[in-house]
Amino acid sequence: MAQFNINTQYALGANEGSSQRTNNMFIILHETTNVGAANNAIYFKNNWSTTQTYVQYVIGDGGKIYQVGSDGYVAWGAGSYANANSPVQIELARTNDKATFQKDYETFVNFARYKAQQFGIPCTLDTGGKYDKGIKTHYWVSQNIWGSHIDPVQSYLYPKWGITQEQLAHDIAYGINGTSGGSTGGSSTKPSTPARNVVTVKNGPSTGIAGWNSKGEIVAGSNTTFVNGSSWQSAGIKIINGLPMYKVATDEYIPKKYTDQAGIITINAIKGIVAYDGNGNSISGTERTFTDFSKWQSPDSGVKVINGTIYFQVATNEYISAFYTIGGGNK
Template sequence: MKNKISKLVVALMAIFLLVLTNVASAYSVDYTYALNGNEGTYQIPYNRLIIAHDTGTYAPARNNAIFEKRTWLSNQAFVQYIVGDGGHVYKVGRDGNVSWGAGSWANANAPVQVELARTYSQAQFNIDYAVYVNLLRDSARTYGISTNLDTGYGIVGHKWVSDNVWGDHQDPYGYLASHGISKAQFAQDLKTGLPENGNYHPNNSSSIQQFKNAGNWYTINKPIRVDEVRYWRGCWQFVNYELAGGRDVNWDNNGIPLAIVTRTDGGDNDNVGKGAMVKFDSPWNTGTIDSYDPATNGVGVNYGKYGMIWFNADTLLKL
C-alpha cells in the first residue's frame, strides 16, 4: 500500500510540474510573412545567444513583419520573430539559421532573434510583453541556451551586443522601462515565464502609474456600452458607468459627446440610446492624459472644445 501511495504522489508531482512548465506558453505562431525557401540564409550559427530587440518605432507588429519579408535582402535586416498586436507572433526568418539583426558576430552566434513591436497601450503591452518573454525563454531552451540575461552566454538585449561587440543600438531596455519594466524585472521574468491572459501588471503598479510609465499615452480601441444619454451643455452626451467610475455620474466631468463616437452595433448614429455600443473616432481614441486624480483613481483628457473628460483609470487601461 505504501508503494502504491508513493507512486501516486510521484505521478501527481510529475503532472503538476508539467503544468507549471507549460502554463505560460500559450501563444501561436503566424507564418504568413515567413521567408520562403529561397529567401534568408541557411548558415548555421553557434548556439550561444538569443537576442532580444524592440522594433524602435510605434507601428503594428504585422507592418514590421511585412517590411522585413519584403526587404530582407535589400535592407539586409530581418529576425526570426516579431511579437505585438496583442500577443501575436509573426514568423520571418528560420529558427536555427543566421538572421541579420545585430551585426555579423552576434548573428553568427544566435539561432533566434526576437523583436517586440512598440505600442502606447499599457494593456496591450502587458500581453505582448508576456508573449515576448515566453518566446525568448522557449527559444533558449530549444537550443540549450541559458535564460540568464546579458551574461554573454544566454539571452541578451541588443544593447549588450552594442556595449560588448559592435553597434549603437540600446534596445530593448528604454522601451521596456517606458512601460514599467526594469532590466532586473526583465531578467526575473525570463527565469520564471509569465501568464499570457492580460493579468500581468509590471510591478503590480497602479493603473495611473502604468499610464505615467507609458509617457501618459492612452489608446481606446474597444467598443463601449452607452448607459445613459443626456443633452448637456449644448450637445448630446453619454456616459458609461465603468468609465465614469460608478453610477454616481457627474455630467460635467464624465459626459462623452456623441459627436466623437460611432456606433459599432449597426444602429443609427443619429439615434443613440441606452444599450448601444459605440467606439471613439480618430483622433479622439488616442492621445496623452492631461491630469491625474489619485484620490479618485481618475485620469483627465482635454478634448479641446468639449473640455476635460474624466475617466476611471482602471477601466481606461483595459480599453
C-alpha cells in the same frame, strides 16, 4: 511547455534570407522603434535583400507572433558575430495601448524563454561575456561585441512602460505568472528590492578574503571574518592598491572583485543617475538609461577619478559616479 500560435504568412521563402546555420549561444531581444508587429514583419519580408535586416520573429498587436526568418539560421539583426551565434532573434513591436503592451510583453518574455529552452540556452539576461550563453538584449550586444543600439529596455521598455533591466531579467529567469512558456494573462511578480549599500562576499578562497586598511596593508586575521556568503554594509568606495574596495569598518576595506558586485555596478539612485564622459562633462538624458537598481557591466579595473570623484566605466566614454552605486555610500 505551453504552445504558441505563430503566424507564418510573412515568413521568408526557401531561397530568401541566409542559408548559414547558427551556433546555439544567444537569443537576442530587440524592439522595432515603431508601432505594430504585422507591418514590421511585412517590411522584413519585402525588404530583407535590400536592407540586409530581418529577424526570426516579431511580437506585438496584442501578443501575436509573426515569423520571418527560420530558427537555427542566421538572421541579420545584431552584427556578424551575434548573428552567427543566435538561432533566434526577436523584435518587440511598440504600442501606445497599455492592455496591448501587457499582452505583448508577456508573450515576448515567455516566448524568449521557450526558444531558449528549445536550443539549450539558459534563461539568464545579459550575463557574462561574448562566449557565455544566455538571452541577450541588443544593448548587451553593443556593449560586449559590436554596435551602438540600446534596445529594448533603454529605448522602449523603461521610458514608455517602466520596465527596468532588473525587472526584465527577473521575468526572463522566472517567466510571467511563473510559467515556462506562453501565458496569456496576469503579470509577473516584482523582484525583491536589494538592500542599498550591502555587498556580499563571493568567489573568494575557502579560507576567506583579506580586509585591507587605507594604507594598503592587510588587516591580520580578517580572512576569518570576511567569508563567502557574508554580507556587509558599505560606507563608500576607495581605491586601494589600484583596485576599488568597499569600506566596511572604520579603516577596513574589502575588494569589490570578491563581492556580488564583481565586474558590474548596480545603480543606487531613486531617480536614476546621469553619466559623465572622461572629461567630466555630464551626458544629458542618461538618467533615463541608468535607472535605480539597473545593473551594468563594468570592469573592476575600469575606475577613473574625475574631478576628485571615483567613477566606474560603463561604456567607451561613459562613467557612473561610484557614490551612486550599491556599496558606494548613497543612502
